[in-house]
Amino acid sequence: MQLPDSYEHHHPTKIIAGQRAVSNLPFEAGRFGAKKPLIVLDEEMGRTGFIHLLEQAFADCGQKSGGVFFSGERATAAGAGEAAEFFRRSGCDCFIAVGGGAVMDGAKAAAMAVALEGAEFPSDRRFSMKLPKIIAVPVTYAPGYQVTNLAELFDEEKNRPLHYFSENFIPCMAVLDPKATLKASGAAKAAFALEALARGLEAASGREANPIVVIYAKAAIGLVKNFLGPALNEKRSREADQALASASLYAGIAFSGCSGGIITGAAHGLKAVRGIEAGMAAAVLLTRGLDFVAREMRAPAAELVAVRESLSLVRGIPGLPRGLREAGVAREQLEKIAEVAQAGPFLPEDRAREVFTLLEEAF
Amino acid sequence: MHMPNYYQHYSPGRIVAGYGALDKIPSIMERLGCRTAMVVTDKGVVGAGLITCVQQAFEGTSCTIAHVFDEAPPDSSNIASNKLARLFEQYGCDLFLAVGGGSSIDTAKAANIVISEKTDDLLKIQGAENIEADLLPVIAVPTTAGTGSEATKAAVIFNEEKKVKMLFSADQLCPTVAVLDPRMTATAPPKITAATGLDALTHAIEASINLQKNPIEDAFAKAAIELIAKYLVRATENGATDMEARYGMANAALFAGIAFSNSTVGVVHSLAHACGAVCHVPHGMANGILLPWCLEFNLPRVAAHIAELAGPLGAEPGGNDPVERAGRTIRLVRELGERLHRLCGLPLRLRDAGVTEQNLPHIVEVALNDGCLIYNPLDVTRNDALRLLRNAF
Amino acid sequence: MLELTLVEKSMLFARGFKAWRRIESMAKRLYMAIALRVFGAAFDAVSSISAECERELADWEEGRRFALGVEPKGPCITLEKKGRRIRMIGTGLKDPHLSILFKNLDSAVMVFTTYMGVVQATVENRALIKGDNGRAMEVIRILDIIMIYLLPGFILKKNFRTVPGFTRSQYLVMLRIYAALIPALVRTFF
Numbered sequence: 001m002q003l004p005d006s007y008e009h010h011h012p013t014k015i016i017a018g019q020r021a022v023s024n025l026p027f028e029a030g031r032f033g034a035k036k037p038l039i040v041l042d043e044e045m046g047r048t049g050f051i052h053l054l055e056q057a058f059a060d061c062g063q064k065s066g067g068v069f070f071s072g073e074r075a076t077a078a079g080a081g082e083a084a085e086f087f088r089r090s091g092c093d094c095f096i097a098v099g100g101g102a103v104m105d106g107a108k109a110a111a112m113a114v115a116l117e118g119a120e121f122p123s124d125r126r127f128s129m130k131l132p133k134i135i136a137v138p139v140t141y142a143p144g145y146q147v148t149n150l151a152e153l154f155d156e157e158k159n160r161p162l163h164y165f166s167e168n169f170i171p172c173m174a175v176l177d178p179k180a181t182l183k184a185s186g187a188a189k190a191a192f193a194l195e196a197l198a199r200g201l202e203a204a205s206g207r208e209a210n211p212i213v214v215i216y217a218k219a220a221i222g223l224v225k226n227f228l229g230p231a232l233n234e235k236r237s238r239e240a241d242q243a244l245a246s247a248s249l250y251a252g253i254a255f256s257g258c259s260g261g262i263i264t265g266a267a268h269g270l271k272a273v274r275g276i277e278a279g280m281a282a283a284v285l286l287t288r289g290l291d292f293v294a295r296e297m298r299a300p301a302a303e304l305v306a307v308r309e310s311l312s313l314v315r316g317i318p319g320l321p322r323g324l325r326e327a328g329v330a331r332e333q334l335e336k337i338a339e340v341a342q343a344g345p346f347l348p349e350d351r352a353r354e355v356f357t358l359l360e361e362a363f
Numbered sequence: 364m365h366m367p368n369y370y371q372h373y374s375p376g377r378i379v380a381g382y383g384a385l386d387k388i389p390s391i392m393e394r395l396g397c398r399t400a401m402v403v404t405d406k407g408v409v410g411a412g413l414i415t416c417v418q419q420a421f422e423g424t425s426c427t428i429a430h431v432f433d434e435a436p437p438d439s440s441n442i443a444s445n446k447l448a449r450l451f452e453q454y455g456c457d458l459f460l461a462v463g464g465g466s467s468i469d470t471a472k473a474a475n476i477v478i479s480e481k482t483d484d485l486l487k488i489q490g491a492e493n494i495e496a497d498l499l500p501v502i503a504v505p506t507t508a509g510t511g512s513e514a515t516k517a518a519v520i521f522n523e524e525k526k527v528k529m530l531f532s533a534d535q536l537c538p539t540v541a542v543l544d545p546r547m548t549a550t551a552p553p554k555i556t557a558a559t560g561l562d563a564l565t566h567a568i569e570a571s572i573n574l575q576k577n578p579i580e581d582a583f584a585k586a587a588i589e590l591i592a593k594y595l596v597r598a599t600e601n602g603a604t605d606m607e608a609r610y611g612m613a614n615a616a617l618f619a620g621i622a623f624s625n626s627t628v629g630v631v632h633s634l635a636h637a638c639g640a641v642c643h644v645p646h647g648m649a650n651g652i653l654l655p656w657c658l659e660f661n662l663p664r665v666a667a668h669i670a671e672l673a674g675p676l677g678a679e680p681g682g683n684d685p686v687e688r689a690g691r692t693i694r695l696v697r698e699l700g701e702r703l704h705r706l707c708g709l710p711l712r713l714r715d716a717g718v719t720e721q722n723l724p725h726i727v728e729v730a731l732n733d734g735c736l737i738y739n740p741l742d743v744t745r746n747d748a749l750r751l752l753r754n755a756f
Numbered sequence: 757m758l759e760l761t762l763v764e765k766s767m768l769f770a771r772g773f774k775a776w777r778r779i780e781s782m783a784k785r786l787y788m789a790i791a792l793r794v795f796g797a798a799f800d801a802v803s804s805i806s807a808e809c810e811r812e813l814a815d816w817e818e819g820r821r822f823a824l825g826v827e828p829k830g831p832c833i834t835l836e837k838k839g840r841r842i843r844m845i846g847t848g849l850k851d852p853h854l855s856i857l858f859k860n861l862d863s864a865v866m867v868f869t870t871y872m873g874v875v876q877a878t879v880e881n882r883a884l885i886k887g888d889n890g891r892a893m894e895v896i897r898i899l900d901i902i903m904i905y906l907l908p909g910f911i912l913k914k915n916f917r918t919v920p921g922f923t924r925s926q927y928l929v930m931l932r933i934y935a936a937l938i939p940a941l942v943r944t945f946f
């Protein structure tokens with residue numbers, strides 16, 4: 001392990017993972033001073049009834065949640081305002097977000113709205129106000145960023161996403177319960193796992209990477225390498241599902257500690273221009289562009305081998321596009337995608353050229 | 364890779380590491396909204412001139428050091444913590460700045476409990492997850508690379524009236540910030556460097572073989588073991604000048620601390636704690652002596668886990684038989700101990716560390732009551748414990 | 757849709773009703789209240805008969821109290837060392853020197869239905885300890901002895917790291933313990 005001359009790390013999420021983790025949530029939340037949560041959900045999770053598990057856990061302690069708020073498909077300022085109003089009215093003291101990235105963003109945006117007390121959302125990317133506590137209950141195989149320092153809000157007027165970064169977005173707790181696992185197709189599982197791989201690879205490859213971030217990244221890659229096979233092939237492997245859930249969580253932590261990179265950047269461009277989910281984008285970019293990525297990012301050798309092995313497991317899975325063309329991207333759009341990627345929040349330096357080459361490789 | 368049925372991982376502290384990290388302390392304090400620090404340390408650390416370095420970092424800033432408390436005893440005690448808590452309030456401080464080894468950091472943690480739980484009887488608060496109050500901020504600057512106390516949720520305090528050890532483990536005890544600066548460990552004498560380094564190695568190895576093993580603690584532990592294999596001999600040999608080795612060891616101790624704070628330690632620590640309590644064997648020294656024997660003891664149950672550690676310890680890749688590979692791990696641990704023995708005279712046997720044969724039964728009784736045993740892969744009976752001690756004697 | 761077994765799905769469905777949730781909580785509480793009292797009686801019966809227990813108790817100071825129970829404000833019993841045995845002195849926390857409290861009902865039920873062993877529950881951080889760690893180890897050792905005498909072999913094999921073999925005289929002790937358990941149960945419940 002290479003140590004940089006100096007580094008700083010802070011990611012205070014308590015991970016609680018495994019059998020009946022949700023039963024333990026009220027006790028642990030109480031230790032954070034959180035007694036009355038507002039539960040944020042999306043429609044799909046609402047239909048699964050998962051929330052009753054949470055309600056049971058609170059009932060077992062003689063407590064009650066402050067209510068349920070359904071966040072839309074993407075977080076907006078208006079939705080956040082509504083949630084904040086609900087939060088205040090019911091006297092809540094924390095958020096529990098159950099779902100994938102969109103719900104997590106919904107909760108973060110709502111927390112921002114609580115802190116802003118009715119003021120406009122700022123234009124600056126850095127957000128430093130103190131927020132109510134956020135507890136994440138990530139759902140395995142649901143797409144999107146989960147435990148990160150990033151929140152994506154959709155600006156409906158200007159029809160574009162806004163990004164905010166804040167240490168305070170980092171959930172105080174992440175609860176991985178095996179029951180919070182979606183029935184997923186092979187392609188969805190692969191996308192979920194490969195997104196974690198991409199994040200991990202990016203985080204482990206930074207030149208001056210913070211070694212703790214590298215530790216999380218390596219753990220994520222190792223888990224995907226060992227458990228993607230069973231997750232895809234066995235009828236139902238709770239162990240493998242839980243392992244991939246942990247991998248995704250570690251990858252989110254690693255991602256929060258580094259500034260992103262060309263895969264995340266390109267995926268952002270693909271989402272903005274063609275509406276391709278980040279996981280799917282990462283899967284395609286890695287499958288076709290790994291050689292380029294490896295050269296460009298100087299990834300550690302052991303991790304590269306692990307990524308190659310994992311990629312060989314997903315070859316030929318139905319529903320997983322083999323290239324960007326199959327994913328519905330036209331060659332003329334690549335330039336535009338690279339441009340949007342560069343303007344996004346994941347490429348602090350000018351890397352539009354590399355992103356363009358990566359897109360071409362993956363076409 | 365091993366995926367357990369259930370695990371928890373928590374490492375809430377901020378890590379600030381680097382050559383010159385010390386100079387950042389005042390700005391860290393400002394970010395925490397604090398101004399007045401109480402330095403907690405011991406005479407040895409003051410004598411090594413380390414507090415002067417800290418004071419220099421405060422020059423020309425708006426933060427101040429209200430008082431330097433240099434009476435942290437070797438096994439942090441309740442009397443010292445109570446006194447420290449009183450001084451902290453008298454001087455109107457708002458933050459503990461612990462500069463020292465595990466003893467100083469634990470003393471600060473205990474005083475913090477005294478103030479925040481508003482009690483002077485720590486006996487009432489001891490236990491696992493038994494602290495409910497929010498604690499005051501603590502910045503830990505380790506001057507030994509070993510205990511990992513700068514990133515653990517544990518504190519061990521000796522009760523001088525009742526003559527018992529009190530154990531505290533609670534999330535809030537993890538220091539708010541850990542500052543790793545290789546300058547701070549450069550003055551540690553070779554024997555302390557070697558012993559504390561073996562403590563860190565034991566944390567990492569036990570965390571990655573015991574029952575709370577989980578993928579993230581594994582990753583922290585392996586990173587720590589790799590660094591220890593690379594740097595511990597160098598830090599012991601040329602500690603005053605080899606800053607790269609010091610920095611590597613400081614990081615290793617931190618990573619091992621994070622690993623065992625979450626997945627605890629096992630039989631090595633139970634026996635080492637008992638050797639410390641009965642015969643005052645320094646903690647790291649006892650761990651170093653006992654580690655290979657205890658690995659052999661656990662081998663039948665966790666050969667595969669032990670085998671995974673050969674690579675990080677520096678073995679060339681290869682070998683598919685887990686038992687054989689685990690044997691390789693144990694040999695590498697032994698060799699490291701022997702090299703340190705040749706370099707600085709660190710004992711390899713309990714009898715050379717102040718233990719007599721008559722002490723052994725008493726050590727066994729104390730060890731059986733040590734909580735770490737629960738996390739060991741195999742059950743440890745009286746006979747097992749005695750046999751292990753005899754082997755290492 | 758969630759990836760759940762049929763039983764899990766039905767449980768989830770049932771829990772959608774507020775009344776069910778209340779009843780389930782009450783049932784778990786009741787179960788724990790009974791199970792703890794049975795254990796209270798077992799402490800009494802085993803400690804008065806087993807030689808292993810006697811050896812463990814030799815070092816305990818007279819009047820040492822400990823509690824077993826569930827957070828927050830769940831069922832709980834307090835026991836005390838009196839003479840050569842351990843007696844349950846009542847329900848609730850009666851000023852114990854040590855308490856071992858499960859963090860939630862589900863974890864407690866898993867252990868007290870022997871679905872999960874004490875070691876595994878500790879490893880999974882399912883309980884908190886108020887008081888001296890060494891004393892907690894002493895209580896856990898006695899709990900182990902109780903379980904070894906009272907539970908069938910296949911459960912022991914599942915929940916213990918090593919299961920000690922039983923000698924013929926230990927089988928006799930076991931019978932005596934079962935015999936003593938009945939009056940002890942009568943005492944605790946009536």
Ligand SMILES: NC(=O)c1ccc[n+]([C@@H]2O[C@H](COP(=O)([O-])OP(=O)(O)OC[C@H]3O[C@@H](n4cnc5c(N)ncnc54)[C@H](O)[C@@H]3O)[C@@H](O)[C@H]2O)c1
Pocket residue numbers: 405406407408411413437438439463464465466467469506507509510511512515516517518519547548549550551552555559646647
């Ligand atoms: N909280 C935890 O997680 C945890 C874990 C393990 C051990 N501990 C506790 O830590 C204590 C042991 O800590 P330790 O091994 O760090 O030893 P220590 O703090 O007792 O220090 C040992 C000696 O080394 C001297 N010293 C330390 N740094 C020096 C330096 N840079 N230069 C010169 N001299 C220096 C000290 O003055 C002291 O005399 C024990 O009390 C143990 O119970 C705590």
Ligand SMILES: [Fe+2]
Pocket residue numbers: 510562566632646
């Ligand atoms: Fe230690």
